[in-house]
Amino acid sequence: MSDYDFKKVEEKWQSIWANSNAFRAEDFSDKPKFYVLTEFFGPSGSGIHLGHVKAFTPTEVIARYKRLKGYNVLYPAGWDAFGLPTENYALKVKKDPQTVTSDNIQIFKNQLTKLGFSFDWSREVDTTSPEYYKWTQWIFLQLFKKGMAYKADGVVNFCPKCKTILSNEDSQGGICDRCKGGVVQAKRSVWYLRMKDYSEKMLAAIDEIDMKPNLKDSQRNWIGKSAGAEIFFDIEGTREQLKIFTTRPDTLYGVTYMAVAPEHDLIEKYAKKITNIKQLRAYKTAAVKKSAEARAANKEKTGVLIEGLRAINPANGASIPIFAADYVMTGYGTGAIMAVPAHDTRDYEFAKKFDLPIIQVISGGDISKEAYTGDGILVNSKLINGLTVDAAKQKITEFLVKKGQGEKKINYKMQDWPFNRQRYWGEPFPIILCDSCGFVALDENVLPLTLPALKDYSPDESGDGPLKKAKEWVEVKCPKCGKSARRETDTMPNWAGSSWYWLRFLDPHNAAQFASPEKLAYWGAADLYTGGTEHVTRHMLYASFWHNFLYDIKAVPHRLPFTRRMCNGLILDETGRKMGKSSGNAIDPITVLAQYGADAFRLHILFMGDYEQNTAWTLEGINGCTSFLKRVWGLKQLMRDDSTVSKAHERALHQMIKRAELGIISDEKDCEKREDFKFNTVIAGFMEFMNTVRKSNYITKEELRQYLIVMNPFIPHITSELYSQIFNKDILSERYPEYDESKLIETEIEIPVQLCGKLKGVIKIQPNEPQDAVEKKALQVLGGITPKKIIYIKDKIINIIG
RNA sequence: GCGGAUGUGGCGGAACUGGCAGACGCGCCGGACUUAGAAUCCGGUGUCCACGACGUGAAGGUUCAAAUCCUUUCAUCCGCACCA
Secondary structure, three states, X not given: OOOOOHHXXXXXXXXXXXXXXXXXXXOOOOOOEEEXXXXXXXXXXXXXXXXXXXXXXXXXXXXXXXXXXXXXXXOOOEEOOOOHHHHHHHHHHOOOHHHHHHHHHHHHHHXXXXXXXXXXXXXXXXXXXXXXXXXXXXXXXXXXXXXOEEEEEEEEEEEOOOOEEEOOHHHHHHEOOOOOOEOEEEEEEEEEEOHHHHHHHHHHHHHHOEOOHHHHHHHHHHHOEEEEEEEEEEEOOOOOEEEEEEOOHHHHHHOOEEEEOOOOHHHHHOOOOOOOHHHHHHHHHHHHHOOHHHHHHOOOOOOEEEEEEEEEOOOOOOEEEEEEOOOOOOOOOOOEEEEOHHHOHHHHHHHHHHOOOOOOOEOOOOOOOOOOOOOOEEOOOHHHOOOEHHHHHHHHHHHHHHHOOEEEEEEEOOOOEEOOEOOOOOOEOOEEEEOOOEEEEOOHHHOOOOOOOOOOOOOOOOOOOHHHHOHHHHEEEOOOOOOEEEEOOOEOOOOOHHHOHHHHOOOOOOOOOOOOHHHHHHHOOEOEEEEEHHHOOOHXXXXXXXXXXXXXXXXXXXXXXXXXXXXXXOEEOOOOOEOOOOOOOOOOHHHHHHHHOHHHHHHHHHHOOOOOOOEEOXXXXXXXXXXXXXXXXXXXXXXXXXXXXXXXXXXXXXXXXXXXXXXXXXXXXXXOOOOOOOHHHHHXXXXXXXXXXXXXXXXXXXXXXXXXXXXXXXXXXXXXXXXHHHHOOOHHHOOOOOOOHHXXXXXXXXXXXXXXXXXXXXXEEOOOOOHHHHHHHHHHHHOOOOOOEEEEEOOOEEEEEO
């Protein structure tokens, strides 16, 4: 048997596929469409890493499988290359980001081709190319024109290392998503996108998209919807009302103090009335400086009494003190709270520390020890005594509304999206700042507004983007009034280009539209979208927001960007740590590829473990895949003509096909019933069939034909080569075989015989054999026993209680 | 603190959703072929006081029957974190 030369075969087929555009998706086809998308690549300098192989191999298999199943498959790839990773890398190697980007793309593309991935390269997109970001800018303009983008001063997350503001999604846990350093709060001029306005639509999309409950939960959590009331507290001796948000209006009688965020406007507005204003200003300065990390680490409550201002409880007219406290966030609700120490653990802690009264208004618990946050009956609450919490909420809210001192309110944790970055490598804003006209949109016809080349594009502390250095570019005439004006010098965040890219794949070369309505309608939503869990509360929310917006302005015909989402687990190193450049434990997939070949590598990474689970990387076991491939190669020697018919072979073949059909990707909509993405067990099925063949020492030509097609999506090179050698045809033009349930029926089954639940033996029966016959056989195994009870589960097991 | 995930041989992992636990693969042991090794092939491989008993992180429970359901508990990992 000649040895299998994977290098030669793989290169041969890769060039055949490339030259014949084998994986080109057709626009408009009679075949059913299938759009499978994996989050596109951020082309870093070091080439692809194992995580890419883990993430893409499964969808690669699905794409090839669906093609063989007769679908018109769109499986595209592209480059998400704007943003900090590329720019920081370019700064490090002292090249310009554009050069770095195109170099990296070449490396990536080359490596991906060597893995045999079947992308439709004719649809390649690059977010940094003007032809692409023209449309990113266009979408921004639509947002701007609809009032969905606005510039305002705001206190936002700022990364001192990257010298730019960040969104909440970019700084989860108070950590900069890019450099992993701590972020601080800073007052800046911010372009906001009104993402908050889309909270309900995004929540609706979460309900509709088919994904695991835990992913849905974390998205819902991030949006953080909570229903309650806004209550307006009069401030003594002023006409001012302090507005607060609460989910517990029922506890209004238990309010013993108010608390506002240190940054709250109230303080400066009444600076003259406040006797300890200096102390409050110092407190504010300290609080703002504290990074979110430090705030979270410091659990101890702090605060300063605002001397000179008091609030009046609208329910009972009680006069109550107001504090500034940094446990109240500016960004959520109104930045002010009514504090009910008896029924809120944080307020309880604060009240204990500052020796404030604690008034119980809900029965239950022991408030001398801790706050009682559970359910109960209202007490000490004149208007609502005796009511349940729910009823009390209703009644008191109605009362406040009537009085003009409150209203029903729904609040969201999610904030509007701070959308500008003080960095170079991003989409320029198509906006001109004119002293007389304000913010003026560029005419759509002049897009793209290209990013000017800059020698020194490094960020600085000024608070402006580096683009301000491109004087000629910045200084322009106002399109409205013709006076001197200047361009916006900040750029868009790295998430901008990725917030709509799945649409561009549908029509990537269209110069007149981001995609034609016909192609948008034909392809519709991605049928499957896969990627990392880290994007669930970042990219995916932005994507949902933009897509919903585009739907609302009738730019896309379908509401959902994708109908099913799966998240792949991580590849960990041998010791179970996260792999990464920074930890120095990254494995270069290309060395694996060179040593074992693409087919073996693909097989190995799929066979290693579950798609959704994190998996520790090891090369142990890859020998099994290599020797399996050798056996596949050797099947030619075992081939016989098709007159040899064997029930056992037939059953094994259909069993294997069934396993692949159910285990790769299912059409089943009910995710409870679905058992797909089980690539490891599908491969085990291939191996079992191989064992059957080897045991009998032959395979018929037709069996081999089907076997090769079934395995083709996993190991495309070797199967293509064998297929062309034996059948003199291109395997890609064949149809995936169907399994036949009737071929799976066994003529004889073995079932276990138990005595009182203990295994005593095995009997052979025929399917549907009458129960008394089975019982008779079973009792023979057990010898002379008079059974008290017999439990027979048809064709499965018999248990005899003696 | 809140939320989620995971826990099965020496290892990676299976188990048709309550029905013979350990599929498939790695590794290991033995054998064949070889001067020898590599490769390949054949056989074996959960544990133990071995015609039996015990075994799915631990302890209870439900059931004729539990890795799977219930209660309690431990461990590891991962999110979110003062959200009013």
